[in-house]
Amino acid sequence: MTSETGPSRPGASWTGASWTGVPAEHPFGLHTLPYGVFTDAAHPQPRIGVAVGEAILDLTAASAALLPEHASLFSGGSLDALLAAGPASWSAIRAALRRWLSDERHAAVLTPLLVPATEVKMQLPFTVADYVDFYSCEQHVTNVAQILRPGQPALPANWRHLPASYHGRAGTVVVSGTPVRRPSGQRRHPDGTVTFGPSTALDFEAEVGFVVGTPSTLGRAVPLSGFAEHVFGVCLVNDWSARDIQFWESVPLGPMLGKSFATSISPWVVPLAALDAARIHPPARDPRPLPYLDDTGAEPWGLDITLQVRLNEMLISRPLFRRMYWTAPQQLAHLTSNGASLRTGDLFASGTVSGAAPGERGCLIELSWNGATPLRLADGSTRSFLADGDEVSITATAPGPAGSTLGLGEVHGRIRPA
């Protein structure tokens, strides 16, 4: 298994101590160091930041002072240049950040560049190239099939052979906090009539997203082993879904307007290297995948991420990512198996993360069983689908080094009326 290397490699001697005072066990401690883009009153132009506890290190300024050979990666107002720089640069910069934040000699230069997180506005962190949404959680597929087609086979015929996916709309990927207007669209009523109007079945989907850094060449597949060379890191994704629009439109071409009105992502991209301690073996597959997808004996890329979903600040679900049938390297290998190329900023999401238990389900259609058993919230109200004014928040954690816990930040958004 690959792991962090160099002077700051976590391990027996890893303490996570920092002159900044951020506790080693903070979800955004030195073991996380996610990247994002922010503006604030002093800086209306977007700057690159690294989250350090409750503060943000202004990396656009810090790199100019301490890392001039890489400063151009942080001057463009987005993570695009950093993403394109590739694994050697990613490692070098992460090692430098750990040194700066552990070694008190850098405190004088860096302290003025730490901005309280409460004083900034986070921006979309990178230019989304192509957005692909997978469908890789067996329990989600099974639940939805039982809801919509009870008594019929739950899994599509191809599901255990390939990680199914579709392209979503890259232009409507928005950063966490962006309000989401209830979409209008066509739906078919039980009597067969078709009308156009505001969705009456607005839903969220809790997902994990993977952000591509290094591009690939048209005509060349990226093997399982090429994953960490191309993928920079991880974010959280809310794949908002209007079920009524989606179900009427999606045969035979798949989901389109039921999804394309908005997809929210968390502002912080957590580097793959931070997830070393979260890597676990994926579940057993049957049938054994075709060779290009067969990860038997390969470095494991299951990820022990636990999501938390809150509706109006009330916890409603804790989906477990560790059970996903297909891993991100398999998704990437399949996505490129026909020679399709990758671009910097490609985003691919896992598909709804769900579980068998009601408290593990990753979307409302599962949690309310399509309205058959409305979800009861802690305040006594119930939901079959989202109401205007509802706010959905997805957070996530994973094991960090030496028993610590890693934070993956948050993606949230509030529903505005149509």
Add this chain to the structure above:
Amino acid sequence: MTSETGPSRPGASWTGASWTGVPAEHPFGLHTLPYGVFTDAAHPQPRIGVAVGEAILDLTAASAALLPEHASLFSGGSLDALLAAGPASWSAIRAALRRWLSDERHAAVLTPLLVPATEVKMQLPFTVADYVDFYSCEQHVTNVAQILRPGQPALPANWRHLPASYHGRAGTVVVSGTPVRRPSGQRRHPDGTVTFGPSTALDFEAEVGFVVGTPSTLGRAVPLSGFAEHVFGVCLVNDWSARDIQFWESVPLGPMLGKSFATSISPWVVPLAALDAARIHPPARDPRPLPYLDDTGAEPWGLDITLQVRLNEMLISRPLFRRMYWTAPQQLAHLTSNGASLRTGDLFASGTVSGAAPGERGCLIELSWNGATPLRLADGSTRSFLADGDEVSITATAPGPAGSTLGLGEVHGRIRPA
């Protein structure tokens, strides 16, 4: 109906005469004036060009000399800035081009800026933002349904209610002339086994593409009447398709790897204004579309475009775009009806243009009836699907002003082995 205005408005007095010597009846005469991006030996940096007969006017240079207030739109090496400039600029620039090319007083300045088309290499003309592929030809849908599911209803239940579409892969849209490597992928054999290997059912699809210039706001639908405000022009599209990969993967999420390996577009984008004389009434619809799609009494946006498909230079089909059930304004209105926003460079394609007669079918699976009746070529060879080395060319023409014929250029590509 909108039409060209100003001193160069075509009409009774329109002659199309030019000091350049391009005949008025040339497909790329002064009534067309499509925009593209080229490089040549003298200019390794991409430049904007306008096709004038067999020559290309270097608009990057010409605008600096004659249209300095718009020169910045032509200095970026792509059409992106021109697309974003909006309808008033599009009209002003097109009128200026007509003046320059009709009025001999500009010959001295412009003659040195005319480059023979044979001496340049055409480039991808604009940055593709999101790529959407529609499915709007009733005869194509009917033919494919009869091939795959004989005896069952040909049209999906939603087909006459909405222009169905899916998002394709923007990152693998390539310019005409780019070789296309035969994709590999999973397919299921009649005995139920699933294997991975080079596609044995590689196909083309002849389509017309629409290029978005002016962006729209997230949350706001673009009505039918907003079409010409947002759409800059038209190109030709070959939506290469690996049928074996496509059919195995596409339930329930739609086409993905069977399409995402490559989509070719013509290098010349023909402005909407050039298509004035090609506009016709679309076919009658039943049922009447919902209000946001109802173009009854609106300015007609059927387009009398005839495509020509050649395989290894032998004409195999002449699909008629005039029969398309849904028009481009309806496609755009539907695409944004949920509030999804448009970006400069969004590309949406019509779907395969096909007809009832064998000589009008727009893809090989229809022309060979999925191999049941292989297509016989003029050289005596036959095809069920594309062979390595095959070259597919799609060209198109449409009525121009005063009895002239407009050219839409060509998209071509040759199949390379897997």
